[in-house]
Amino acid sequence: MTTPATQVPSTVREVGPSDTPPVKELADLSVLIGGQGGDGTLTVSDLLARYFRKRGLYVYTSRNVLSRIRGGHADSSVRASRDAISAIKPTVDILVAFDKEALEFGRPELEADGLVLYDSSVFQTDLPATFGFPFATLAGSQLGQPIYKNVAAYGVLSVMLGFDPALTRSVIEERFKRRGGEALEKNLKALEIGRKAALEHAEPMHRFTVVDGTAHDLRLMTGNQAVALGFVVGGGRFFAGYPITPATEIMEYLQRYLPSVHGVVRQAEDELAAINMVIGAAYAGARSMTSTSGPGLSLMTEGIGHAGAAEVPIVVADCQRVGPSTGEPTRHEQSDVAHLAHIGHGDFPRFLIAPGTVDDCFYLTVDALNLAEKWRLPVILVLDQALCQNSSTVPGFDLSQVHLDRGKRLEAEAVATRPSYKYYELTPDGASPYALPGTPGVTSQVTGNEHDEYGHVSVNPVNRVKMMRKRMEKLIHAQSDLPLSRTFGDPAAKIGFIGFGSTTGPIREAQDRLQTRGVSTRFFQARTLFPVPARELSAFLEPLDHAYVVEHNYAGQFAGLIREAMPSYHARLRSILKYDGLPFRAAEIVKAVEGGTDGRVG
Amino acid sequence: MVESAKPIPSTWCPGCGDFGALAALKKAMAELKIPPHEAVLVGGIGCSGGIHNFLEINGLHALHGRLLAQAVGVKLANPKLNVVAIGGDGDGYAIGMGHFMHAFKKNASILYVVMMNETYGLTKGQAAPTAPLGYEGNIERPFDAILAALSQPQPNFVARTFSGDPKTLTKVLVEALEFNRANRGFAFVEDLSPCVTYNDTFKEWREKVLDVSTLPGYDASDRAVMFRLCLETMDKGRIPIGVMHRPREVSTEAESLELKLLPDRIGPAVTPIDLEGNLPTYQKLLAAAG
Numbered sequence: 001m002t003t004p005a006t007q008v009p010s011t012v013r014e015v016g017p018s019d020t021p022p023v024k025e026l027a028d029l030s031v032l033i034g035g036q037g038g039d040g041t042l043t044v045s046d047l048l049a050r051y052f053r054k055r056g057l058y059v060y061t062s063r064n065v066l067s068r069i070r071g072g073h074a075d076s077s078v079r080a081s082r083d084a085i086s087a088i089k090p091t092v093d094i095l096v097a098f099d100k101e102a103l104e105f106g107r108p109e110l111e112a113d114g115l116v117l118y119d120s121s122v123f124q125t126d127l128p129a130t131f132g133f134p135f136a137t138l139a140g141s142q143l144g145q146p147i148y149k150n151v152a153a154y155g156v157l158s159v160m161l162g163f164d165p166a167l168t169r170s171v172i173e174e175r176f177k178r179r180g181g182e183a184l185e186k187n188l189k190a191l192e193i194g195r196k197a198a199l200e201h202a203e204p205m206h207r208f209t210v211v212d213g214t215a216h217d218l219r220l221m222t223g224n225q226a227v228a229l230g231f232v233v234g235g236g237r238f239f240a241g242y243p244i245t246p247a248t249e250i251m252e253y254l255q256r257y258l259p260s261v262h263g264v265v266r267q268a269e270d271e272l273a274a275i276n277m278v279i280g281a282a283y284a285g286a287r288s289m290t291s292t293s294g295p296g297l298s299l300m301t302e303g304i305g306h307a308g309a310a311e312v313p314i315v316v317a318d319c320q321r322v323g324p325s326t327g328e329p330t331r332h333e334q335s336d337v338a339h340l341a342h343i344g345h346g347d348f349p350r351f352l353i354a355p356g357t358v359d360d361c362f363y364l365t366v367d368a369l370n371l372a373e374k375w376r377l378p379v380i381l382v383l384d385q386a387l388c389q390n391s392s393t394v395p396g397f398d399l400s401q402v403h404l405d406r407g408k409r410l411e412a413e414a415v416a417t418r419p420s421y422k423y424y425e426l427t428p429d430g431a432s433p434y435a436l437p438g439t440p441g442v443t444s445q446v447t448g449n450e451h452d453e454y455g456h457v458s459v460n461p462v463n464r465v466k467m468m469r470k471r472m473e474k475l476i477h478a479q480s481d482l483p484l485s486r487t488f489g490d491p492a493a494k495i496g497f498i499g500f501g502s503t504t505g506p507i508r509e510a511q512d513r514l515q516t517r518g519v520s521t522r523f524f525q526a527r528t529l530f531p532v533p534a535r536e537l538s539a540f541l542e543p544l545d546h547a548y549v550v551e552h553n554y555a556g557q558f559a560g561l562i563r564e565a566m567p568s569y570h571a572r573l574r575s576i577l578k579y580d581g582l583p584f585r586a587a588e589i590v591k592a593v594e595g596g597t598d599g600r601v602g
Numbered sequence: 603m604v605e606s607a608k609p610i611p612s613t614w615c616p617g618c619g620d621f622g623a624l625a626a627l628k629k630a631m632a633e634l635k636i637p638p639h640e641a642v643l644v645g646g647i648g649c650s651g652g653i654h655n656f657l658e659i660n661g662l663h664a665l666h667g668r669l670l671a672q673a674v675g676v677k678l679a680n681p682k683l684n685v686v687a688i689g690g691d692g693d694g695y696a697i698g699m700g701h702f703m704h705a706f707k708k709n710a711s712i713l714y715v716v717m718m719n720e721t722y723g724l725t726k727g728q729a730a731p732t733a734p735l736g737y738e739g740n741i742e743r744p745f746d747a748i749l750a751a752l753s754q755p756q757p758n759f760v761a762r763t764f765s766g767d768p769k770t771l772t773k774v775l776v777e778a779l780e781f782n783r784a785n786r787g788f789a790f791v792e793d794l795s796p797c798v799t800y801n802d803t804f805k806e807w808r809e810k811v812l813d814v815s816t817l818p819g820y821d822a823s824d825r826a827v828m829f830r831l832c833l834e835t836m837d838k839g840r841i842p843i844g845v846m847h848r849p850r851e852v853s854t855e856a857e858s859l860e861l862k863l864l865p866d867r868i869g870p871a872v873t874p875i876d877l878e879g880n881l882p883t884y885q886k887l888l889a890a891a892g
Binding site for chain 2: 229233278284287288394396418420422436437442448454
């Protein structure tokens with residue numbers, strides 16, 4: 001993403017003859033679409049995203065962007081750029097307002113030369129740079145249903161931004177082909193209605209044009225879809241879950257994908273059933289996962305501890321949202337981190353793996369499956385709402401980078417040559433060789449009670465200590481197996497950032513902005529959160545004056561984990577925290593750094 | 603011979619009803635020639651839940667109340683395994699009630715045996731959901747699992763047995779296991795298994811049990827008939843036992859969960875996951891995504 005110095009983002013280059021209004025060529029464009037829930041704002045951003053991707057641009061879409069939200073307001077945004085991006089743009093170039101609230105809420109975000117398209121059949125305004133089109137009336141009178149107003153708006157935008165008409169149309173076909181029939185036909189008509197209305201207006205056409213990008217064969221997808229794909233390719237074959245925002249799409253994608261590879265997906269009666277079905281399937285030998293969010297995670301806690309004690313390899317994808325309790329189901333937070341690091345009663349090992357971008361979601365899901373099976377414990381994929389549900393363009397996934405590691409798995413022939421088979425055999429690294437139930441000639445006992453090597457219940461104090469150490473020391477022995485962090489920025493910098501998950505995009509963009517202001521920074525993107533990657537972190541922190549831990553929670557949870565693991569770095573850590581339910585914008589991080597102290601944003 | 607987990611001596615009180623169930627299960631497995639490695643016994647929490655330690659079998663000791671969820675997970679991951687879940691009535695009808703009712707809905711071919719004794723023996727005799735009025739000060743009306751099962755549209759195989767009659771118990775378990783092995787769906791057996799320490803009902807139950815198959819009009823394929831026979835028996839102060847439901851034939855609706863998902867019975871646990879073998883499928887999947 002880091003922008004080369006020669007290339008300025010958001011270029012303003014004036015083209016065209018001098019006697020016509022100047023056309024602004026955008027290399028980094030953002031469109032915000034706002035209205036009431038049900039106005040179809042997500043469809044507009046999705047159509048635009050698909051179009052921009054076809055033009056070789058990197059795309060990032062986001063829902064619920066605005067903080068001044070009440071009632072039924074809903075909005076979504078799309079950003080297209082010549083540079084790789086994974087964050088929303090701090091400002092808006094074009095605002096589409098389906099109602100007056102959307103105008104009021106979105107207008108403060110508008111660029112100085114930005115403009116507004118509004119539905120003049122819903123409200124009127126004479127604010128500067130606003131252009132009314134009666135979207136709802138046009139769609140209602142010509143198609144019988146005002147609901148198609150969103151695609152009419154897409155039609156107006158397509159003319160305004162000089163889209164290629166055939167490509168504009170193909171995007172609609174692609175989007176609605178699955179539903180087909182009337183839906184496709186009416187949406188194509190709605191597009192033409194919008195285009196015609198736009199062509200009849202001299203204004204505000206041809207103010208902007210979108211440049212072509214050079215990125216080809218990009219995929220546009222959400223983190224949830226990438227997790228589902230990574231699960232299948234990583235050999236995942238059993239999934240059980242319970243619907244919960246923002247995790248549900250993982251289950252929905254897997255319902256589509258898994259049957260083609262002999263896999264099974266079940267929607268369980270609750271999260272208790274989901275985690276325990278996963279434990280049963282994993283015990284039987286299937287690579288298994290569930291996905292959930294805060295409230296479901298709380299219910300799954302006992303099961304996760306059971307997997308740790310009984311040494312059953314499971315993966316739990318936690319799509320964090322605003323907590324505690326029901327919190328804000330559709331909003332963004334990273335406030336499960338402390339809970340996950342300490343989850344469950346008693347001591348047991350677990351790994352927390354945190355992808356930072358959509359393609360990271362794919363590869364690290366494969367890693368999570370490998371780690372769980374090899375080390376016989378629960379692995380948690382730490383995700384967040386923005387990462388799970390916002391979509392961005394990613395390069396095609398490289399299957400040559402995918403490797404499966406089944407650890408000390410014993411096939412029937414290998415078992416037959418052994419003197420004994422014990423599910424909890426003591427080994428130097430804590431991971432015991434394992435055979436699937438059904439392997440001829442041997443049986444096993446698997447339990448969450450403390451047990452001996454055979455799995456028989458034991459309260460012998462000497463055995464207890466051996467078994468505790470067997471399990472807990474996996475945290476030490478597995479360390480070189482865990483996903484490495486990534487670092488970005490100037491190695492000579494004195495100011496650092498530490499972050500994980502979807503803050504990766506905004507932090508890297510903040511680095512660029514700070515650099516243009518002469519402030520060099522270095523960024524540590526943690527991809528393993530627990531065990532805390534102390535060796536990597538101390539190498540990162542050593543040359544720095546201080547580092548900001550950037551995270552979405554009130555308490556500075558990841559900073560707390562780092563302080564707990566690395567007390568000598570206590571004074572070097574500061575926090576930049578945001579917990580208003582919305583993802584960081586680069587400008588907020590820049591501002592906090594320039595303020596120079598611990599910052600709470602929003 | 604590879605040495606692996608062997609049965610250990612039971613921890614149950616002498617005379618416990620659970621011994622009857624243990625003996626019957628061993629006999630039923632021997633009669634059906636099920637090798638120990640092809641069976642998984644998922645145990646609940648409580649006295650009865652330890653049963654997997656006391657016979658030669660693969661044991662999966664579940665969390666309290668969650669044995670059915672784990673058992674369904676095992677069955678769907680590898681339908682070729684014989685999966686038996688055994689727990690107490692506190693485990694199944696209190697903390698595990700949600701999974702119990704959903705087991706009828708799911709209809710995976712697993713056998714669920716509840717050792718019913720009206721009490722929480724392992725925690726020293728608190729009232730279970732089945733406890734009669736007055737037991738340990740119980741003022742809530744007892745839950746009846748057979749009536750709950752019969753109220754379901756497709757209860758499949760349902761029976762109540764008595765540990766004091768191990769011969770009938772063995773016969774019912776054989777029939778239930780065969781039902782599962784034919785992938786006909788869920789089998790539920792409630793075994794009246796007295797707790798000799800905290801609620802010794804052996805004598806009382808021996809007098810009260812009444813085999814409903816001896817009653818006129820008995821028809822285990824007719825839920826309405828069986829519901830009426832049970833209520834009439836209970837109204838007389840007797841405890842109905844016997845096979846309470848058994849579908850006459852396999853209907854499409856009764857087709858088990860594992861067959862609906864995996865018609866060839868090859869489960870996710872044993873399907874190859876190597877990249878090479880799956881490459882064409884993966885490439886197609888990735889090409890269509892995003």
